[in-house]
Amino acid sequence: MSVWDDVVGQEHVIDTLRAAVAEPRSMTHAWLFTGPPGSGRSNAARAFAAALQCENPDERGCGRCQACTTTLAGTHADVTVVATEQVTIKIDEVRDLIGRAVRKPSTGRWQVIVVEDADRMLERTTNVLLKSIEEPPPQTVWLLCAPSSQDVLPTIRSRCRGVVLRVPPVESVAALLVSRDGAEPEVALEAARAAQSHIGLARRLARDAGARERRDEVLKIPAEVASVGEAVIAAGRLVEVAQAEARSATEERDAEEKGALLRALGAEAGETLPPRLRSQVTELEKDQKRRATRYQRDVLDRAMLDLLSLYRDVLVTQLGAEVELVNTAHGATVRMLAGRSTSVRTIEQMNAISTARERLGTNVSPLLATEAMLVELCP
Structure with a gap:
């Protein structure tokens, strides 16, 4: 078991992040995770955060130590995750993050701030964030997630190291649903295919029969609408x-x-x-x-x-x-x-x-x- 288990079909990304964790002296203090919906941007960012905080010097990102488990559970004192449920991220939320970014880690090795919906920041909100990303404190790491680099301001992406995720193979997503969610292999494969490898949607389809029924109803519409x-x-x-x-x-x-x-x-x-x-x-x-x-x-x-x-x-x-x-x-x-x-x-x-x-x-x-x-x- 390791923190990278849920980062499906992204071996090239895992290699890059593992190398960064292994050599903290060359660590980049701002990262931009991009990739199509369902590629696992947030999973990769959280896994990276856990590996940065990992207490096991022989296997950073072991997935077993307290730092790894609390980070993945969202309870680590030095890992802040912002995932807005609204249309945009408010400027006050970003100001709070900037205040947190200047603090020294209390228990972990880094102060890590994950912004899962960086593309939902308005331009004036992003400008508030710019200074903190440009000159972060030595032990602060920003992890921003967006569908593409074009979804954030050029001033932000030019100061971040880019990590590009790809759509994972259908078979890999299906295997994850079987091993982690206990889905039947046939249901898992159909869900992964219907979701076009979007991990979150595939899980919802595999676990919720009602979601599969609603999807079927939507797909009937083109054949039924004639006027x-x-x-x-x-x-x-x-x-x-x-x-x-x-x-x-x-x-x-x-x-x-x-x-x-x-x-x-x-x-x-x-x-x-x-x-x-x-x-x-x-x-x-x-x-x-x-x-x-x-x-x-x-x-x-x-x-x-x-x-x-x-x-x-x-x-x-x-x-x-x-x-x-x-x-x-x-x-x-x-x-x-x-x-x-x-x-x-x-x-x-x-x-x-x-x-x-x-x-x-x-x-x-x-x-x-x-x-x-x-x-x-x-x-």
């Missing part, structure tokens, strides 16, 4: 499902957070609060609304990615390419869609899905973006 009216109805249904998932995922947590805040303020639920306390509750509710908005958009984005994988299979079939389908269980739908259009039309439909995903990221109404996409998918 503009049907497209508008299907879009409304898709957005309603996303809203329901967001509510079910956040309602209980929102209530617990609000109750905890009221107790901390010495107030009871339903009690009228004085203005000086009401502002804190209002701020919490705004944060919760942002979190729900992001969750809804993430659900819709996953649905669009599933549709994109379906039309990829349609295009592969139309071109007669000898490659394996992503959605093997939906072969009949793929063949039907391939037979009723041309490869040029399929590319147009894939572009429509990609455009809808971009619109979701620019505060366009989710319903309008989804409607426009499904109208383009009509035959």
Whole structure:
């Protein structure tokens, strides 16, 4: 067992990080982990953080010592992980990180700060971070994660050492699901293939039968939508499902957070609060609304990615390419869609899905973006 076990299909990255841990005198104090969604950027950054803190001099990153286990569990005193559940990382959060970065390690070998969603920082927020990354204290290491180097400001990426992850092989992801999550081999392979090697999505599909059913329903839409009216109805249904998932995922947590805040303020639920306390509750509710908005958009984005994988299979079939389908269980739908259009039309439909995903990221109404996409998918 080692901290690198969950860094699947990234041997070249593991070699680079191991070499850095082994030679601390040449250690880079700012790293940028990039790679497509699901490639394991966050896993690699956390594993690197654990190896930096490892107490075993003969095997840095042993995965057994207290430093390794607490880092991977998220409880190490000298490892801070920021993973926002909102649309953007707030500037106050970054200021807190900068304050933490100047401290000396209390128990570990390094003060490590992991920012899992560096691409979600606005430009003014990133500028606040720049000075700390440019001239960090001797024992501070910044680990930033983003889909690509273009998703962070040039001033940031020029001061970081880049680590590029690739999409892991389907077989490697399936093997991980079998060994770590106890999934059945057939289910694991189908989940890894459907998720296109996205480790997080593959795990969700392998462990949650409901998630697999919802995905199947999404992939039925192109075959069932034959007119503009049907497209508008299907879009409304898709957005309603996303809203329901967001509510079910956040309602209980929102209530617990609000109750905890009221107790901390010495107030009871339903009690009228004085203005000086009401502002804190209002701020919490705004944060919760942002979190729900992001969750809804993430659900819709996953649905669009599933549709994109379906039309990829349609295009592969139309071109007669000898490659394996992503959605093997939906072969009949793929063949039907391939037979009723041309490869040029399929590319147009894939572009429509990609455009809808971009619109979701620019505060366009989710319903309008989804409607426009499904109208383009009509035959």
